[in-house]
Amino acid sequence: MKPPLIVALGLLIAQVFGTSPAASQEEARSYSIVKYEAPTSGPVVDHFRPPAHIGAPGNRGLEYGNRLWAGVYASADGVVWFSGMVAGNGVVSIFHADGVKTTYTGMTDVWAREGAAIRQGESIGQAGRNIHFGAVLGDHYLDPQILIDESQGTARPRLVPMNGG
Numbered sequence: 001m002k003p004p005l006i007v008a009l010g011l012l013i014a015q016v017f018g019t020s021p022a023a024s025q026e027e028a029r030s031y032s033i034v035k036y037e038a039p040t041s042g043p044v045v046d047h048f049r050p051p052a053h054i055g056a057p058g059n060r061g062l063e064y065g066n067r068l069w070a071g072v073y074a075s076a077d078g079v080v081w082f083s084g085m086v087a088g089n090g091v092v093s094i095f096h097a098d099g100v101k102t103t104y105t106g107m108t109d110v111w112a113r114e115g116a117a118i119r120q121g122e123s124i125g126q127a128g129r130n131i132h133f134g135a136v137l138g139d140h141y142l143d144p145q146i147l148i149d150e151s152q153g154t155a156r157p158r159l160v161p162m163n164g165g
Contacts, residue, residue: 032097034076034077034078034096034097034098034151035076035120035151036075036076036144036147036148037120037148037151037152038064038075038148039064039072039074039075039124039133040064040070040072040073042064042065042066042070042131044062044063044064044145045063045064045065045130046062046063047059047062047145048060048061048062048141048144048145050141050143060134060141061132061134061135061141061144062133062145063130063132063133064131064132064133065130066129066131068108068127068128069126070126071126072092072104072107072123072124072126072127072131073121073122073124074094074112074118074122074124075094075102075120075144075147076094076102076120076151077096077097077117077118077120078094078097078102078117079094079095079115079116079118080093080094080112080113080114080118080124081095081101081114083110083112083113083124084110084114085110086105089106089128090105090106090107090109090126090128091103091104091105092107092110092112092124092125094118094124099137099138100136100142100147101135101136102133102134102144103133103134103135103136104132104133105131105134106127106128106129106130106131106132107124107125107126107127107128108125108126108128109125109126111124111125112124135147
């Protein structure tokens with residue numbers, strides 16, 4: 001039996017790239033299985049809340065409350081896609097073998113370097129007060145908590161607000 005996340009990612013890939021469900025299952029098998037973990041030890045203080053439409057309010061990831069200068073770590077193996085300061089906040093984006101790109105925003109210091117291969121748990125910087133952790137596949141935001149839970153074998157249904165409600 002295929003892991004549910006792999007099948008769901010395959011169907012999402014089909015939507016993003018316009019392939020048939022049968023083809024998307026083949027494409028999903030061609031991606032590596034990636035295991036994710038939380039990028040910091042702080043508690044989640046704001047969960048994923050998909051916006052009703054582009055530009056609408058919401059939270060396109062997880063917000064972690066941290067001690068100032070706490071460590072921030074790569075959630076999975078990958079290649080650093082972007083590393084730098086944006087509007088005074090340290091930002092790192094990592095591209096993973098399953099096609100997901102994770103982002104880490106709100107760091108005081110960034111240590112990861114663009115183009116570098118990075119291992120899960122490797123230090124990428126130091127936290128500001130809050131760290132935003134996002135996950136994107138194609139143009140679609142994913143709930144990072146589902147990636148983490150699925151990787152740990154603790155996946156369970158989560159309710160999120162419907163569009164407009």
